Amino acid sequence: MANTRFQFIGIICLLSLTLLLHEVASVGALMCVQCTPADPRCESGNLDAAQCEEGQNYCGMYRVFVGSSVGVFRGCSRHYLGGCRHKVIESRESMVCYESCSWNRCNANNGGYIL
Numbered sequence: 001m002a003n004t005r006f007q008f009i010g011i012i013c014l015l016s017l018t019l020l021l022h023e024v025a026s027v028g029a030l031m032c033v034q035c036t037p038a039d040p041r042c043e044s045g046n047l048d049a050a051q052c053e054e055g056q057n058y059c060g061m062y063r064v065f066v067g068s069s070v071g072v073f074r075g076c077s078r079h080y081l082g083g084c085r086h087k088v089i090e091s092r093e094s095m096v097c098y099e100s101c102s103w104n105r106c107n108a109n110n111g112g113y114i115l
Contacts, residue, residue, distance in 0.1 A: 030076065031104040032059035037071035045074060045109040052076035058100045059107035065095040074107045 031049040035042035045061070052059075056076035064071045066089055081098035088094065101107060 029054075030057060030059065030102070032056075032074065032076045033105065033108045034075040036073055037064075042072045042074060045072075045107065047074075047108065049105045049108060058102050059105075060098060060100045061107045062099075063097045064089070065097075066090075066092050 030052040032052055033045050033047045034050050035045075035047055037043075039047070041047050053076065056078050058077045058080050060073075060075060060077045060081060062073040062081075064073070077100060080100045080102075082100055084095055084097040086093065087096050099107075
């Protein structure tokens with residue numbers, strides 16, 4: 001009887017450890033909103049976040065200004081980017097503004113306080 005009891009406790013401990021390790025592993029992956037201007041919801045950022053790939057430690061929002069048009073991109077990045085830069089896109093003078101952050105959903109609908 002005592003042997004069965006110890007086996008049961010051992011199984012419970014093993015299951016608990018497995019669940020704990022799974023929880024710790026899933027906590028390590030950053031979750032960011034990921035979209036392009038092709039999705040009309042990308043401007044507001046009111047979208048579900050998706051898990052970033054390993055090594056992508058930043059969420060970003062990039063606004064591209066070309067003439068009177070503005071496009072918004074949101075996604076994961078390996079690099080921290082900030083500020084605005086002049087670029088030439090399809091032979092047109094453009095401005096690209098970058099904002100980065102490093103916590104879950106920080107690039108979503110202004111809830112990340114960076115926008």
